[in-house]
Amino acid sequence: MKTAAEPVTRRHAADAKAHDVVLQVRDLAVDIRTHRGTVRAVNSVGFEARAGETLALLGESGCGKSMTAKALAGIMDPVCDLAGGEILLNGTDLAALSSKERLKFAGPGLGIVFQDALTALNPVYTVGTQLGEAFRIHRGLNAKQARAEAIDLMKRVGIPEPESRVNSYPHQFSGGMRQRILIAMAVALNPRLLIADEPTTALDVTVQAQIMQLLRTLREEGQMAVILITHDLAVVAEEADSVVIMYAGNVVESGPVSEVFADPRHPYTKGLLESVPLNLERGEQLNSIPGSPPELHDIPAGCVYQSRCPLVQDICRAERPALRPVKGPVTHRANGANSDADAGAAAPRPGRTAACHFSEEITNA
Template sequence: MSQSTIEKSASTATPVLEVKNLDVDIRTPRGVVRVVSQVGFTARAGRTLALLGESGCGKSMTAKAIAGLLDSVAHVAGGEAILQGQDLNQMSDKQRRAVAGPGLGMVFQDALTALNPVYTIGTQLGEAFRIHRGMNKKQAKAQAIDLMRRVGIPEPETRVNSYPHQFSGGMRQRILIAMAVALSPRLLIADEPTTALDVTVQAQIMDLLAKLREEADMAVVLITHDLAVVAEESDDVCVMYAGNVVEQGTVEQVFANPTHPYTKGLLDSVPTDAHRGTELSSIPGSPPELSKIPAGCVYQERCPFAAQKCRDERPALRTTADGQQAACHFPLTSLAASIENPGGTQQSDNTTRTGAHVLSEGA
């Protein structure tokens, strides 16, 4: 995390995207299923917000709902996605297309699928300039070459005439990023941008995103299940489980002092030097089917602290400390003060240990 990003605190950075009470439903043969429920978060200029959680928790569905890219079987059932004062959910398709590019850019996880195999890279990169800026083909091609140079693609004057299959996976991902930032959007959504890339290329891609964010003072929403990427690259984190937000705050807050049992379970499952020589922890069970979400807390079936109140009542997202929030009736900060384990040591001994180690050891 750069010094300039650290200095731009969550309290002083300008909100670019505010998501409030977002609901997304999908139609299935067994009826309508709610896959995203009451999701809310704020992405701020110059900062990266990570949407973190297991596969199937609703991260990508949330991103697609914001970008207006939901499949035909899915639709936004409620809530707001306010981008610089305008609610994207109230826009027509034509209005959304006008916003796409200058207002919002998106990087997909599978570059080979996202790029059109029958058009050159120059044609695809130049499309935004032709549509939104009214440039001719020659002008758009010049802009495409400049974009390729900006994202570190060698010999852009020659490669601009190449096709997607003629690039490596890392270079294709750079091209997707170039397309997303072509019109200097205020918000960039990156959906698992380093999937299927080797570790060295992953680091290069994340460094590129951080560089572009700082240059343009963009807000970045990073969708990932990788705790190490979150610890190294993000400023804020929103933890999702079964389509719900269960905890959010700055990375320092959440990783050093997780207050929701699910967040703590995720952090405890990361191999670190602190766990060397001991059996690695895991979260028992599996996430619930989205068509069978329990009436109370969505995490109750896997939570070691679940009580009757958790089965009867869905916990609201409440502020626990310093702006950190958790959707839990019994957040770990309060459990630590009152619960002792059979060995006689307080639960707090394990409550904050893992997150601090993840940050200090780089996960």
């Protein structure tokens, strides 16, 4: 009995830990200074990332996903300013810290994987030197000890013959191997939060699957919270537990992936899902969202999606909808009367939000 009980106990402990909130983002705002004036690139963005789970930031290019990630990591370009909000990592507000104070969180608190490993890695240093740097800085290891840790990291992420390849340079590795090295650098100090910004963009399909499997394994082993930034709906459906849909720097919908994809409550989310080609034959027309996202200098006063929305009405042009809880569908009895249970079915769904004046009408649109 003892042998059978131990896995259950460990599983319950892991389940409890998996629900811990690692990151809370509240009203995050980022401004960009341009020659035409200051524009708001990220506007009042908020979400939570939990241990052992993956949160996806989803949207078209230019919607603010990567800018949000850079703000979280504290690596924004000089023309960008953190205009407001809180970034609570294990209870510490990173937004309130100086650049020097934030450095101690880079590694043990937060790691980031960029989409272009060749650009992110330094071409004049061996991968062993770059992998060992975190151990030298944060743990005070000497060169020999740091090299041993680098070899262990390379083994951990599946790089063959690490003892010899630890002395190789980034250009001597394939794209998939470089991405593994970048991941190894990000998880070297077992961070509580890992940000993966389009980690498989430049890789072929087979290598993409291997990299996502590696991220999944590392997340489960270390009970990290993972923020996955992507525009690939298939990756989100396969890898993420929850999703935040962004458009023009704003969150327009959020919730568990299974619920959001099965029952979208914002026209933009529905448009993205309907753009996925399913069972199409040669010559058939692909669905797409007409138009393009607004320029940051020309964000409309009302709903940010109004110029592309098939449900737009006067209230959408005059008033920007707030991000509010989504109500579930109301079910009816056979005789048409609603029971008390039916009324409860229309209550707000836990974790589901949408910024649309007509979120409850979208299901039937």
